[in-house]
Amino acid sequence: MLLEIENMSASYGKALALEDVSLHIAPGEFVAVLGPNGAGKSTLLKCISRMLAATGRLALNGTSLHAYAAHQVVGLGICHCPEGRRLFPELTVLKNLMLGAYLRSDADAVAKDLERVYALFPILRDRASQMVSTLSGGQQQMVAIGRALMGAPKLLLLDEPSVGIAHRLKHEIFDAIGQIRDGGVAILMAEQDALSALRIADRAYVLEHGHVARHGPVAELSQDDHIRQIYLGVA
Ligand SMILES: Nc1ncnc2c1ncn2[C@@H]1O[C@H](COP(=O)(O)OP(=O)(O)OP(=O)(O)O)[C@@H](O)[C@H]1O
Numbered sequence: 001m002l003l004e005i006e007n008m009s010a011s012y013g014k015a016l017a018l019e020d021v022s023l024h025i026a027p028g029e030f031v032a033v034l035g036p037n038g039a040g041k042s043t044l045l046k047c048i049s050r051m052l053a054a055t056g057r058l059a060l061n062g063t064s065l066h067a068y069a070a071h072q073v074v075g076l077g078i079c080h081c082p083e084g085r086r087l088f089p090e091l092t093v094l095k096n097l098m099l100g101a102y103l104r105s106d107a108d109a110v111a112k113d114l115e116r117v118y119a120l121f122p123i124l125r126d127r128a129s130q131m132v133s134t135l136s137g138g139q140q141q142m143v144a145i146g147r148a149l150m151g152a153p154k155l156l157l158l159d160e161p162s163v164g165i166a167h168r169l170k171h172e173i174f175d176a177i178g179q180i181r182d183g184g185v186a187i188l189m190a191e192q193d194a195l196s197a198l199r200i201a202d203r204a205y206v207l208e209h210g211h212v213a214r215h216g217p218v219a220e221l222s223q224d225d226h227i228r229q230i231y232l233g234v235a
């Protein structure tokens with residue numbers, strides 16, 4: 001198993017945000033995390049990338065991640081594209097992308113990965129020397145995903161990649177995420193757009209109040225009455 005989480009809990013001060021979450025991801029698998037605002041989706045991703053301390057088992061390829069700090073897990077192949085993108089708006093697109101590769105010394109492979117990012121999002125090649133602040137929200141999301149890819153992930157954590165993005169670009173971004181997965185990268189994607197997520201992922205977990213309320217293959221979840229009523233808006 002690529003990622004194994006068992007009985008993971010995490011809190012902010014005294015407030016418990018995740019409780020007894022168990023989840024796994026196989027190599028190359030595409031897993032979605034659904035759930036309403038405040039359910040704990042971002043918290044889960046932050047625990048995996050060690051930005052937030054958690055209890056319980058958290059292992060990548062059988063190795064516990066608890067001994068690793070946030071800046072070290074990138075080197076293990078976990079790259080996090082965070083909520084709100086967290087880019088450097090006054091730096092160029094290229095500089096932002098290259099920040100994702102700052103730990104790498106394999107210059108040839110880095111150059112190839114940059115080409116891959118440009119192939120995935122051609123607009124970023126055209127805008128490479130432009131400041132990120134001049135891009136649209138959707139284009140900035142492409143930079144954020146591209147930067148995470150520049151870390152050469154085995155596991156890509158995507159936090160709401162489609163939020164606040166115009167319909168056409170959203171389609172383009174989900175399409176690119178599908179291509180990333182086809183390239184063999186496992187993906188854990190938090191997403192509020194349940195319909196889109198259930199369309200492109202292999203399996204999904206539904207978080208509610210910090211607990212896993214449902215999980216299973218997307219075909220199964222799409223037929224689940226609770227999911228259909230609450231998340232897909234159909235009776
Ligand atoms: N830095 C923080 N300090 C205190 N509480 C926090 C912090 N970040 C999140 N929380 C709380 O933890 C819970 C889970 O938040 P989290 O951000 O993981 O939810 P989410 O599912 O990602 O929601 P959204 O869809 O709005 O992004 C919420 O009750 C939230 O208010």
Ligand SMILES: [Mg+2]
Pocket residue numbers: 041042043083159160190
């Ligand atoms: Mg969130």
